[in-house]
Amino acid sequence: MQAPDGLDDLYQDIILDHYRSPRNQGALEHPHLHGEGFNPFCGDQIHLTMTLGEDGRINGVGFVGQGCSISQASASMLSDQLKGKTLDEAEAFVRMFKGIMQGEEVSEELEEEIGEIASLQGVRQFPVRIKCALLGWTTLQDAIREYRETAS
Amino acid sequence: MYDVSAVRNDFPILSRQVNGKPLVYLDNAATSQKPQSMIDALVDYYSRYNSNVHRGVHTLSMEATDAYELARQKIATFINAPSPDNLIFVRNTSEAINLVAYSWAAANLKKGDRVVSTEMEHHSNLVPWQHAVAEAGAELKLMKMAEDYSLDLSELDELLTPQTKLVAFTQMSNVLGTITPAKEIVAAAHRVGALALVDAAQSVPHIAVDVQDLDCDFLAFSGHKMAGPMGIGVLYVKSEVLEQMEPFLRGGEMVLEVTYEKATWADLPMKFEAGTPSVADSIGLGAAVDYLTALGMDNIRQHEVELTTYALERFKELEEVTTYGPTDMSIRGGVVSFTMGNVHPHDIGQVLDQAGVAIRTGHHCAMPLVRSRLHLPATARASFYLYNTEAEVDALIDGLKTTSRFFGDASSRRS
CATH class of the missing domain: 3.40.640.10 (Type I PLP-dependent aspartate aminotransferase-like (Major domain))
Structure with a gap:
């Protein structure tokens, strides 16, 4: 169905598709990293688990959550692109996405690289929803920070 | 009773537009609008x-x-x-x-x-x-x-x-x-x-x-x-x-x-x-x-009882909506908290805002009640005041029908 007037940038088909069928659903049994994200403003929750391969790259991702379409779709898109990244690369990925949400231009090159995630640019027109879009990402950032603190 | 349309003229903000639609302000439990006086x-x-x-x-x-x-x-x-x-x-x-x-x-x-x-x-x-x-x-x-x-x-x-x-x-x-x-x-x-x-x-x-x-x-x-x-x-x-x-x-x-x-x-x-x-x-x-x-507190109360009764009746048209609160209007004010299937209140609020309808979404600064007693992450809430009308309730219900049609599919597949 067509999005209500004025909301087609926010509720793009690809976003609704991730909301309806979130990818990488579930909690991994023996994760190396895990994070809990909570946005008390709207009650959105994300539980993120990840495993690392011997090469130090993320080889398993699972998330469960409840919340609005934007928070869940954004986390789903993120989970889809984490595998194969080192933790440093994952952190750079978070910084890149935060930059986009803060209004940084997305070059054609970057748009190609991030694929579906580019569809979240429409969220920028709705400032209160930026926090929703960021929830999965800040949860990832916290998970990496905690992993490093425990490991060191 | 008082004339609601005359009363509405006392509140300058009520004549503004939001997203190209007349403002329908239903967030009065958070704060009310102000008369010119x-x-x-x-x-x-x-x-x-x-x-x-x-x-x-x-x-x-x-x-x-x-x-x-x-x-x-x-x-x-x-x-x-x-x-x-x-x-x-x-x-x-x-x-x-x-x-x-x-x-x-x-x-x-x-x-x-x-x-x-x-x-x-x-x-x-x-x-x-x-x-x-x-x-x-x-x-x-x-x-x-x-x-x-x-x-x-x-x-x-x-x-x-x-x-x-x-x-x-x-x-x-x-x-x-x-x-x-x-x-x-x-x-x-x-x-x-x-x-x-x-x-x-x-x-x-x-x-x-x-x-x-x-x-x-x-x-x-x-x-x-x-x-x-x-x-x-x-x-x-x-x-x-x-x-x-x-x-x-x-x-x-x-x-x-x-x-x-x-x-x-x-x-x-x-x-x-x-x-x-x-x-x-x-x-x-x-x-x-x-x-x-000047309006009379008893008149205001009566107006809100009538409006809330009307709203609760209209809410019944929406199958997937659950409302929370007493059904006995003698112990209920003009507040209607509700959820709609698995559509998150935040998404409800967003679609309604696009239609000019302002409601509150979240835990309403009563986190233990919403989470531990109602067992909900959040609710949507419409709350009325002396200047709200049945036409505004209709705008709310229309907005909810749009929301339901748009997210309905998503909600059924996630449940």
Whole structure:
């Protein structure tokens, strides 16, 4: 169905598709990293688990959550692109996405690289929803920070 | 009754558009809109007689002081307080309750004492007591919410032990709209020698409140939810309690005589109003009270009962919608919290905003009630005031139908 007037940038088909069928659903049994994200403003929750391969790259991702379409779709898109990244690369990925949400231009090159995630640019027109879009990402950032603190 | 369309003309904001649609403002439990007469009172004060109060012999200061104290008198009459001296001006309900916690409770709560509250409190009448009992080594016990969303009084006798020093409760829940039997609870508190504090933030704007009839010891409310300005609220305290209380804030304006060593306090209620008060906002609240009084609180209540009844009927058309709150309108205010299948309240609020309809989404500053009792992460909430219309309820329902069609598929697949 067509999005209500004025909301087609926010509720793009690809976003609704991730909301309806979130990818990488579930909690991994023996994760190396895990994070809990909570946005008390709207009650959105994300539980993120990840495993690392011997090469130090993320080889398993699972998330469960409840919340609005934007928070869940954004986390789903993120989970889809984490595998194969080192933790440093994952952190750079978070910084890149935060930059986009803060209004940084997305070059054609970057748009190609991030694929579906580019569809979240429409969220920028709705400032209160930026926090929703960021929830999965800040949860990832916290998970990496905690992993490093425990490991060191 | 009054003419709602004429009343709407008194509120300039109601003629604005949001996203190209007429504003439908249904977030009145968060804050109400303001009539022109109230706005004029603020402008008039700042344009004609802005001055500090209770000092200076000059004309402006005397005019400002007179207007400030006249506002206190009007508000005292509005809640039928015995005297304006029973009213302390504060910023809002939270500050009023904190004043009681820091002044009265700090001096009177002892180890082993008990404070009784309810499961349906706004954070502002829960968090200060959590802190106060922790400081004193006392305990906090809660009256439960019943199955029908009323307040369950069946355990009241067990809850109210001789150790109970205070019963602090809401007169109307901001989430459920539940109106509690305040007079009965106050009487029960007094039977065990406890004092009673009424959080009237949601009740004073919507129903006639008479503090002498309630016989409560404290009653707190905010101006901005009752057509008044933000930044002004009121704490009513019964005289014999107020006379025993020590100041909460110390400094200018609240003293009688000061030496380098010590100070004595000004008379009530100034003893509790340290520093330059919010003079304009107090005068604005006085103007708001004039406005409400002219319409008549019973008329306002009747209008909201009719509108809420209509809204609850229309909500029934939406199969996937669940509403929360009493069905008995005699114990319900104009608040309708609801959920719609698995569509998150935030998405509901977004689609409605696009249609110009403003509602609240989230936990409504009552996180334990929403999460632990209703077992929901969040709800959507429409709340009405004296100027809302059936046509606006229709706009809400239309917006919800759009939301449901758009997200319906998503919601069924996630469930």
